[in-house]
Amino acid sequence: MKFYIKNMVCIRCKMIVKQELKRLSFHYIKVELGEVEIIEDVSSAQMIVFKSNLLKYGLELLDDKKSILIEKIKKVIVELIHYAEEPTKVNFSDYLSEKLNYDYTYMANLFSEVVGINIEHYVIMHKIERVKELLVYDELSLTEIADKLHYSSVAHLSNQFKKITGLTPSHFKKFKENRQLGIVNP
Template sequence: MATKKIYIKNMVCDRCKRVVAEELQKLGYAVLQVGLGEAEIATESDDVDMEQLRDVLENNGFELLDDRKTQLIEKVKLAIIELIHQAGEQDLHINTSDYIAEKVGLDYNYISSLFSSFEGITIEKYLILQRVERVKELLVYDELSLKEIAYKLGYSSVAHLSSQFKKVTGLTPSHFKQVKSAKRKTLDKVQE
């Protein structure tokens, strides 16, 4: 029995992991593990029908990643999403460059340069966009005060959160909360 790790773009939540696992099983693969952005399967031989796999994933809104650099970029995005969405469970006051370098297992300067050249924005800008989307989500839930949200997401103050939020959205958090009509983006579309 051979094992193969596959990397998948746009796989950013537990529902995504469940869909991918189900689709891999339908194709007859033994699913060993499914995590954010990746899955490991067992096969009878080293032969995996990559075109069939690509088609099934694309039909479900995912993308099979073949290229090593593209896989690395996806790992960086997933590390950032994981960091932002597990705030509270992890300390968001940590050094994000160290966190990303540790998660990806490469030098941060290399990762940062590669990310910028592939995505057209810096890792820092991507992180800010993800944080703002998380702020929007928490504002819509209306369970936490702005001060609690600022602390939870690692902002130094409510003023810092508000300034960054307005720079990205054009609205203050309180105005956003009032109108709640500003559309939130799915996590995989944040930079678009």
């Protein structure tokens, strides 16, 4: 039996879901971002308990096709930006269509309608979050980060970063360093 779970976007979420499955004595085949497959059939009483337990952590079981597709789109984006070792070499819209077997225009319209922002903006927000992570870890230069996230240039990355955060990448990094040292002046 397969379940789709809203807001399951990180490794910690996977651990929570595994914990809840174990608590209910369910045996899972796989637990991935936004998706769980278990061996057993689930009674309606078990389903109510499972839903209730997940809600305590901000996770929600999905049961309609549109919501499931939205979560699948989010999952592909998160996996591609945050967890892929090698970013895709193909156009993102083609990649998404190929991965989910839906027309990109249909997915883009549905996503905008349900989420309230377009897919491109959602991707940009996640890319900027990834840039922040990489800046904080301080393992890559800004040029390497731009390459890793397929920005056309460091200037493009910097402009997008400032547009979203209000700070330049270097100012963000300096601000984070100052906060870690206990200095409050940005």
